[in-house]
Amino acid sequence: MKKRTRFILVLAVLAACFWFLWPSISWYVRTPKDQQSLALGSLEKIKDYTTLKAKEEVDALISLAKENPDSVLDDSYGYLVKAAKKNYKEAAKVYKSAGQEAPAVPSVMTVSAVLNSFSMSYDPSGAIQSVIEGKYRDEILKAKKRYNSSVKLGLDLSGGMNIIVRADLDAALKAQNPDEVTDEAQFKKDAMAQAIETLTGRIDKFGLTSPVIRQQGEDRIYIEIPGAADSESVNTIIMGKGILNFRLVDEDATAAFNSYYAANAANAFTADGKLRDPSVIPEDCEVMGLYQKDDYGLDERIAYLAVKKAVALDGKHVTKALVTADQTTNQPEVNFVLDSEGADIFATFTAANVGKRLAIVSDDKIKSAATIRQAINGGSVSLSGGFSVEEAQNIQKILQTAWLEVPLEVESQQVVGASLGDQAIHQGMMALAVGLLLVLGFMLMFYLGAGVNAVVAQILNMYIMFSVLSAFNLTLTLSSIAGMILTVGMSVDANVIIFERIKEELRAGKSRAAAIVSGFDNAFWAIMDSNITTFIAAAFLTQLGTGSIQGFAVSLSIGVCSSVFTALIVSRLMFDFQTDVVGKKNMSISWRVK
Structure with a gap:
């Protein structure tokens, strides 16, 4: 690789790393x-x-x-x-x-x-x-x-939230056809596995990093979310009661209720949200609020609609949802796909109710009410109605995540204080700093001027590691810090191999420039072999390990890649700059070799 190419590559990597690291700098340094x-x-x-x-x-x-x-x-x-x-x-x-x-x-x-x-x-x-x-x-x-968008601190460093969720397995069992369930114990076991898998996928989808999710007893799920103790994290994960369905809007009942509500707004509902005078609407209907997101991202009721109690279609039949633009008006619309059973149900239902409105209901809240313009066959459905991009994305999110076949409820949630977090951060960072200083001090004492290259390479190595953590919104835990400390010790290995090879070439009587070229060429595969084997082991740990083991392996994997880059590219560029630009003829690399 040419020197100019290496220089441009280093600049590009440093700029990209700063871009990735900026959200973390903004949060931890610039935010009061x-x-x-x-x-x-x-x-x-x-x-x-x-x-x-x-x-x-x-x-x-x-x-x-x-x-x-x-x-x-x-x-x-x-x-x-x-x-x-x-x-x-x-x-x-x-x-x-x-x-x-x-x-x-x-x-x-x-x-x-x-x-x-x-x-x-x-x-x-x-x-x-x-x-x-x-x-x-x-x-x-x-x-x-x-x-x-910043690096999160793990539960052991910053505290967070412990949540215990109860899965209503009996309700899930009752919802099944009794003839199809031959082994109730096995059904409950499978239902719990499905609930845990659904929660895990949902947490990943909403960007919560490094959570702990495990089963407790027969019907409890323990969730540990590091970072901000925000109760909305629970609501996002559980999505209310987790039931999504489609219901028909009764326009006559809605008009009747609105007239009643205009005259009795203060006393229309009881304390528990029930309609005080049920005779206002037919027995087969119930009143629900129509909601949209406000400027804070919270559900804000904008109207009331009367919908049929009978569910036209369960959300479990939705297999995929995405936001697209109408080819004629370029307005956002939501398209979703139903499974074969849902497609048949929906085709029959829409054919019988053309011109009426269909409400999407999630957690007893109406999220959208669109008019059925024609019979919808084939299971591919398009919702349009002058949605904004945000409204369309909210409906898409509801369709994608709001269904759980096993009803879940939050039984308890407890904020975990980071009483030892500050001490753990201080001790971990102190260990990292002391380890880095000792290693760099050794390199300077043993390799003299060449040791400066190793110092710069190690500092950039840590910079790149933190940048990658920030880029992928990874969680920093004590085990991650341990992986970084180990990386500090291991990463100088490449510099040591290179420096020793250069010393051998100098002893053989080669010039500074020739010794540098030969030293890097001869050290290349030794460095690659050792780091590749370490990376393979760390990569397997990231896939097979959990918790602290995974955090350690992730930071070690990042450190291996960044240390190879700084040793072979950054250090080589510094040597070449001193030779070609500064014009140095001699090499300060040992007390005995000049």
Whole structure:
């Protein structure tokens, strides 16, 4: 490989590693501790905080305007001043269209001028509170996104959440045809295995790394999620009650309920959510809320619909779902595929109900209600209706993940404090730093100037390892740190082999440039053989091991690859730079060889 090619390759790798590492740097270094605490909370807590904070800000601004209306807002309110200027411009358009003189945009945005700009809206206090709330919401949600893209600390370092989930095996058994179940014990065993497999796939799908999932007793599942103790992780995994189905919307019953609700909104439902006067709708119907995601990603009820109690189609028949774009309108639509049994059921049902709306129900919430335009045969179904991309993706996620044949419920969840986490992090990092310093000190003392190359290579080696952990959102545990410490000791092996080969060539009377070329060429296969065998062993451990063994093997695998790169590419480039650019003729590589 030519020197220019090696140089470009090293630059590309370093740039890519910085790109991968940036989310972790942003989270652990650039994000304030108080913002981290907020970002690690649930979306409900974030919403409560931003709503309260916005109300406090509005009250403070109103008080300030009463005391000193000409006071100028400081730079922290720049976003609010920008919104106020936009309000004046929008108001000017309205006044102009009405043939009236528009209010002038103030040259200095005082607190009274800012508040006056929002008074032009229908709901002045609500409008300014919405802007302030949006500012805090965006900051916290961006921080939450940074956390999700960064290296996570394992349960042994950061704490996390322990969850015990109960699988309702009896309900699953009752849902089966009694003639098809010959061995109840075997059925329950298979059902538990399926539930664990489903949960494992669901956790992987939502990006939760290095979880522990195992069976406890006959019908309990133990889940350990490292990192943020966020109750939404549980809701995401379990997806409520985990039942998805399709039901027909009764338009007449919906209209009747809406009329009743308009007159009795405060007393329409009992404390447990039941309709207080069931006679409002037919006996074969029930009222459910139609939900969509709000700005926080939470379900927000936008309407009520009356749907038939009879399930038209179970979600278990859905085999695949994806988001596509309509070829004519280019609007997002959701396509899903049914199994053969579901295709027959759906074809018969849609043929009999053309023109009516079909609701997708998950956890007693209506996620979507689309009109049946024609009989749908073949099991390939398309949902459209002016969805946004986010709405379409939410429906896709529901169709893909919301069905569990074994009903699950969270029996208990416990936050595990990282009482020893700080101490473990300190001791692990101290061991890593001391080990690195001792190894590098030895290389400098024994190999003199050439040892500097080894020092740089080892520092870049650690940099690459952390970058790869960040790139794949892997979890850093004590066992991972142990793998890194072992890598530090092993990775200098390649440098030692190269340096010893170069010393042999120098003793044979070769020049610096010739000794470097021969040394790297002769050391190449010795380095590759030893590292390939180590990588094979580590790779098998990553596949066959679990828990701490897997964490150790993953960090060792990454370290083996990065150490080979730094020894053969980075170190060689440094030697060539000193020879060809700096113009060194002699080699500082040993006390006895010059």
